[in-house]
Amino acid sequence: MSPFLRKVKTASGATAVQIVEKRHGVRTILEHLGSAHDEAELAALMRVGHDKLHANQPALELPGERGVRPGVAVIEGKRSQLLVDVVRDSWGRLGFDAIEDEAFFQLVLARLVEPTSKLDSLRVIAELGLVPVHLSTVKRCLKRCADKGYRDKIAQACFQHVWSEQGGDVSLLLYDVTTLYFETDTEDDLRKVGFSKERRVDPQIVVGLLVDRTGHPLEIACFEGNKAETHTIIPVIKAFQQRHGVADMVVVADAGMLSAANLKAIDEAGLRFIVGSRVVKAPHDLAKHFRWHGTAFTDGQVIDTITMRSTAPDPNRVKTRAEPVWDPAVHPTAWRAVWQYSAKRAARDTRTLALQRNRAQAVVDGDKPAKKVRFVKTTGQQASLDEASLARAEALVGLKGYVTNITAAVMPAAEVIASYHDLWHVEQSFRMSKSDLAARPIHHRLKDSIEAHLTIVFTALAVARDLQARSGWSLKKIVRGLRPLQQVTIQLGGQRLDAEPAIPDDIAELLTALHRGH
Structure with a gap:
């Protein structure tokens, strides 16, 4: 007798499905296919058994028959449930x-x-397996972002999260700016052609981002595309203070934010700052060091001194050997300056100068067309290598300066430097907003739509930073790992069956890390 399928009730109440054969009145179990605990699982096991029994039998579709053959499993839906659940969990957290x-x-x-x-x-x-809202609902949502103050609510939630995670410490904040361009030729009150590092001539807006020391976003704001970066920091800081009632904090920003008016305004607001200095300030700030020690530095050497705000330094200051210790009462026209020498930075600077020197020499020799190149000086129609400028630059390799209004008694030089180096977190956040979150180019026209877009990017950035902080994985890696793991709904024999994806070891570790991060 040919093999056939047999259903047997087990002691646990499940239904076992077996392939059996009967010979000479004796029933022999050829294969145990498994035990079903509901009708959907039973239908699936019966389908597996049917396929095994008829593995070599071609299917026959009857004339006029359309659609799926009876007994064939049909995929009704697929959902990237793990990915959606991970994002929803962070959303709630x-x-x-x-x-x-x-x-x-x-x-x-x-x-x-x-x-x-x-x-x-x-x-x-839809591809993630959710039911997408209608496009008209999306458009109304963009309006709700402005009308119902979504950004204020998100910013408040971010602040409370950081406050909780940092034990109430929001004393160090990092600030930077970027530009978002628009694919249009028309300017308006917000979208203006302005300075672009990419030399674009498209209208753009300037976006300022304030984050905590770990890179978690706290405040975002947009400005006219032709607004100078140095004019954005004060409005963002004031908005943050007014929103959360924070008075005492240290603001860290790069050299692009360094303007006398900015530093004066931040200081007068009772805030402390740490900003990067420009290397061209080194000859003045380090005049004492160069006078008494020459251009010799040791790796990691730190010089704690002062830098003049706007007035010229005292030419007699080099007569004494000791560096001045900044005190706002004693030095009202100066800020504290911290300079550090790094052998690694010096090697990198030296390579850069060598390339610049070679380009300059090529212009002087006529091997390259004449254009604005560093270390080339022109007298009349004659170009020559600017040896003096090159020598000055070579004397400053390896140096990095930091300007602050925090006294050495409150914050040692090493802590000033370390705090500034945390600035890479905000730079990383901007890279994430431009790449992983693709904040640009954006196609919105109305100011409210542009603001709504930035609110969405700001919110997504907060979720991404949370996932990254708890897992150690980048957003891109998390999405690539979880998106293909889909839960599948199958219709079989009139029943619906949910099939779960197999979880690879690395994804299991990711999910464990995210769960631990609660």
């Missing part, structure tokens, strides 16, 4: 569930998974 708006969540989720247009984000959501 950050307190963003205070905004009860599924459209807003879907826009942030799409921005995290696959940055694209608002219209195409509906495709991304």
Whole structure:
């Protein structure tokens, strides 16, 4: 007798499915396929058994028959449930569930998974297995972002999260700016052609981002595209103070934020600052060192001195050997300056200078067309190598300066340097917002839509930073790892069965790390 399928009730109440054969009145179990605990599992096991029994039998489709053959499993839906759950978990952990708006969540989720247009984000959501909201709902959501103060709520939640995670310490804040350009030729009150490191002539806006020492976003603001970067820091800091009632904090920014007016305004607001200095200030700030020690430095050497705010330094200061110790009462026209020498930085600077010297020499020799090149000086029609400028630059290799209004008694030089080096977190956040979150180019036209877009990017950035902080994985790696792991709903024999994905070891470790991070 040919093998057949047999269903048997087990002691536990499950239904075992077996392939059996009967010979000479004796039933022999050829294969135990498994035990089912509900109708869907039973249908799946019966389908497996049917396929095994008829493995070599071609299927026959009857005339007029359309669709799926009886007994064939049909995939009804697929969901990247793990990925969605991980994002929703972070969303709640950050307190963003205070905004009860599924459209807003879907826009942030799409921005995290696959940055694209608002219209195409509906495709991304559908591919994740969620039911996407309608496009008109998306448009209304952008309006709600402004009307209902979503950014204020997100910023407040971010502050409370950082306050909790840092034990109430938000004393060190990092600030930087970037530009977002628009694919249009038309300027308006916000989108202006301005300075672009990429030499673009598209209208743009300037975006300022304030983060904590770990890179978690706290405040975002946008300004006219032709607004100088140095004019953005004060409004962002004041908005943060007014929103959260924070008075005492240290603001860290790079040399681009260094303007006499900025530093004076921050100081008069009762805030402390640490900003990068420009290497051209070194000859003046380190005049004493060069007078008494020459250009010799040891790796890691730190010189704690002063830098003049706007007036010229006293030419007689080099007559004494000791560096001045900055005191605001004693030095009202100066700030504290900390300079450090690094052998690694010196090697990098030396390589850069060598390349610049070679380019300059090529211009002087006529091997390259004449243009504005460092270390080339022109007298009349004659170009020559500017040996004096090159020598001055070579004397300053390896030096990095920091300007602050914090006394040495409050913050040692090493801590000033370490605090400034935390600035890479905000730079990393901007890189993430431009690449992983694709904050640009953006196609919105109205100011409210642009602000709503930045709110979505700001929110997505906060979720991304949280996931990264708890797992040690980049956002891109998390998405690439979780998105393909799909839960599948199968219809089989009139029953629906949910099939879970197999979890690789590295993903299991990721999920464990995210769970531990609670």
